[in-house]
Amino acid sequence: MRYWLMKSEPSEVSVDDLAASPKKTAAWFGVRNYQARNYMRDGMEIGDGVLFYHSSCPEPGIAGLAQVASHAYPDATQFDKKGKYFDVAATAENPRWMNVDVQLVKKIRLVSLAELREHKALEGMILLKRGNRLSITPVTPAEWKYITGKLIGKE
DNA sequence: GCCAACGTTGGC
DNA sequence: GCCAACGTTGGC
Numbered sequence: 001m002r003y004w005l006m007k008s009e010p011s012e013v014s015v016d017d018l019a020a021s022p023k024k025t026a027a028w029f030g031v032r033n034y035q036a037r038n039y040m041r042d043g044m045e046i047g048d049g050v051l052f053y054h055s056s057c058p059e060p061g062i063a064g065l066a067q068v069a070s071h072a073y074p075d076a077t078q079f080d081k082k083g084k085y086f087d088v089a090a091t092a093e094n095p096r097w098m099n100v101d102v103q104l105v106k107k108i109r110l111v112s113l114a115e116l117r118e119h120k121a122l123e124g125m126i127l128l129k130r131g132n133r134l135s136i137t138p139v140t141p142a143e144w145k146y147i148t149g150k151l152i153g154k155e
Numbered sequence: 156g157c158c159a160a161c162g163t164t165g166g167c
Numbered sequence: 168g169c170c171a172a173c174g175t176t177g178g179c
Contacts, residue, residue, distance in 0.1 A: 007177090032175095033162075056177050113178080131160045133176045 003139035007055040015063040024104040029077045036136040041072040041098045061112035070101035
């Protein structure tokens with residue numbers, strides 16, 4: 001069992017959008033970064049814990065708890081010529097981009113980026129490292145426990 | 156809208 | 168394989 005933090009722009013897919021999806025599950029499409037793709041393709045297992053993070057918005061922070069709900073499979077949006085995620089180099093035989101499905105477990109109070117920065121126990125989080133832009137990052141068990149236990153309370 | 160930081164591209 | 172130019176991310 002591993003843990004991850006996955007960024008989403010709420011103007012694209014917010015925690016409420018995910019909550020409103022069938023089975024509260026949606027494909028994590030649109031990742032166009034190799035390292036993030038590799039985490040999904042090579043690192044994720046069904047049932048892994050996910051911190052659902054809102055980025056590029058007025059109040060960035062963790063907005064929900066989710067879980068990995070599928071293995072990685074080709075991201076359909078890379079084949080959509082009209083879409084903004086189209087990749088001319090991707091073919092059905094040789095897809096370049098993969099995604100997993102993510103299922104919302106529960107919406108939580110927003111744990112803002114500023115709040116995360118206040119906690120010494122979290123200073124090692126990749127999210128908080130200067131210059132980090134990765135949209136998917138691993139979270140350590142200790143970080144997960146601290147955030148889900150201490151910051152948002154026992155579920 | 157700004158801009159620092161990082162990733163990707165492409166000429167050589 | 169180097170590296171300059173360009174594009175993107177994402178907080179502020």
